[in-house]
Amino acid sequence: MTNAPVLVVSATAVEAAHVPARFGVLHTGIGKVDAAIAVTEALAAYPAGARPVVVNVGTAGALHDHHAGLYVPSRVLNHDLSAEALRSLGYPAVDEISLPDGDGSVLATGDVFVSDPARRAELSRRADLVDMEGFAIAAACARMGAVCRLVKHVSDNADESAMDWPAQVDASARELGAWLDAHY
Template structure:
């Protein structure tokens, strides 16, 4: 069986993963994540060695006060800045509004909103909190690409900030401590039996 592929936006988020881990750094944002992961999985499919699972690790902003600390496993992810209601009328096909990855049962779960905006204001935080507990910039893209290739996906998100006015000044300093937490979560996940949510 092939090993899982760990996908992170920046190298710092994967800095403390176990030695020898298969790691892909995509760059920040949904476009970078989608392009980089698509190219990688295309090459591996052609070589006959798709990963057993894609595991997206990274930081996220907390949209609710009860999601302020620790690592969460995502049980639903949607793209908050994409309006797709009219697309079926044009193309005849509906785009997936959200993905619901399997979860291990070893972590608290949360719903994730993904978008190409660094959320750092309370008004946006409150709006997004109506549909999700966390916000990031890559999760939906990773889930969508993995789904297209038929590879199971897990999203592990560590809370780095509160997605408010203090976010920009504190995110860089939060990445390394967050990477330590993510590495601990990955070690726990390695022993977990993944079951449907």
């Protein structure tokens, strides 16, 4: 628990449908660009020394068949950035952020909806879960001097089951709301 204010962030309203009423929720929209813009704008409204803890709640695809339930990643990767190539050209490119109080899991974020088995297998060598906003939210928080926690609930296996997301999201939202209630 913390005494700092908490800003709950989710990509969509359905992912935050069961967030306890005592929290305000920022819905960013889907994808890294919308998430980064929305979180940066929201944090800019706070004085530098009084920024909230940002808690991003949302669904994720499991990159390993044995992964299920709720995760609080310790690291987040930007999986669709050519960071190594950019660095070889002399440009700094951040493609990994460490997060406080995580459970050891790794989240890969990209704007690509992962449902292809080959892409899933490739990502599974580097990460446990995949989403479309986490890295952008963590990067915006780092830039704005805010603590960030990512809390993800597995809604699918990052395969053809991902197309069943609408039928699974409410169960994930309930788990995410219960986690928030227990931790903040």
